[in-house]
Amino acid sequence: MEISIEQDIFKNEAKLAEENRQLFSQKGLMVVNLLAAPGAGKTSLIKKTAHLLKVPTAVIEGDPASSIDTDTLNALGIPAYQINTEGGCHLEAAMISKALTEFQVEPNTLLFVENVGNLICTAFFPLGEELRVVMLSIAEGDDKPYKYPDIFREADAVVINKLDLKPHVDFRSDNFYKGLKAVNPKAHIFEVSCKNGAGIENWVNWLAVKAATFWAHQ
Ligand SMILES: Nc1nc2c(ncn2[C@@H]2O[C@H](COP(=O)(O)OP(=O)(O)O)[C@@H](O)[C@H]2O)c(=O)[nH]1
Ligand SMILES: [Mg+2]
Numbered sequence: 166m167e168i169s170i171e172q173d174i175f176k177n178e179a180k181l182a183e184e185n186r187q188l189f190s191q192k193g194l195m196v197v198n199l200l201a202a203p204g205a206g207k208t209s210l211i212k213k214t215a216h217l218l219k220v221p222t223a224v225i226e227g228d229p230a231s232s233i234d235t236d237t238l239n240a241l242g243i244p245a246y247q248i249n250t251e252g253g254c255h256l257e258a259a260m261i262s263k264a265l266t267e268f269q270v271e272p273n274t275l276l277f278v279e280n281v282g283n284l285i286c287t288a289f290f291p292l293g294e295e296l297r298v299v300m301l302s303i304a305e306g307d308d309k310p311y312k313y314p315d316i317f318r319e320a321d322a323v324v325i326n327k328l329d330l331k332p333h334v335d336f337r338s339d340n341f342y343k344g345l346k347a348v349n350p351k352a353h354i355f356e357v358s359c360k361n362g363a364g365i366e367n368w369v370n371w372l373a374v375k376a377a378t379f380w381a382h383q
């Protein structure tokens with residue numbers, strides 16, 4: 166009984182995500198679902214990316230409470246809209262479509278969705294995104310693909326952040342790569358530092374190509 170309720174929920178979420186995909190297409194939005202633990206550097210990456218990317222960028226922020234990230238982004242001139250999940254641990258497709266009834270985004274915009282900081286259930290709630298990007302900071306350790314395989318499984322890209330901390334933490338890149346390859350051999354991997362800007366250009370160039378391809382097929 167419990168299993169069948171769970172299956173119904175995920176079936177319904179997949180349907181809502183598909184509806185979102187059509188909505189995004191009508192609105193000309195390329196949506197990037199950004200998943201990571203709290204503090205990995207999601208907002209920092211969005212700030213850096215919006216600054217360098219030559220296409221308009223907007224952001225939907227998901228947090229249990231507060232509008233801290235949204236206020237920061239809006240103050241920088243990056244249009245941002247806050248969803249408060251009131252303790253909820255992930256965003257759902259319906260929250261995004263509802264947000265877009267209020268949040269007016271120009272066509273041909275790259276829309277980041279900064280998901281709730283969480284490496285578990287965010288993996289199971291598709292939002293209709295074009296790209297799923299998982300971020301991890303090296304201070305979190307190299308064992309995460311082994312402990313949290315589901316979050317990495319469907320990632321189009323994995324961004325390893327806080328490379329500037331390398332001298333201070335024991336992050337074994339080879340172990341991380343091995344674990345990631347076992348669950349997702351196709352993910353593009355970017356090693357960056359949002360603090361000193363290392364590797365950001367590679368990531369932005371990759372995203373720019375993805376966006377151009379997306380809009381070319383609209
Ligand atoms: N040393 C270092 N700190 C970083 C880097 N990126 C982000 N931070 C810091 O990590 C903290 C959390 O970053 P934030 O972008 O808010 O993470 P989020 O919770 O995933 O959105 C902040 O204090 C950032 O300044 C980085 O590349 N290196
Ligand atoms: Mg944030």
Ligand SMILES: [Zn+2]
Nearest residue numbers: 254255286287
């Ligand atoms: Zn959740």
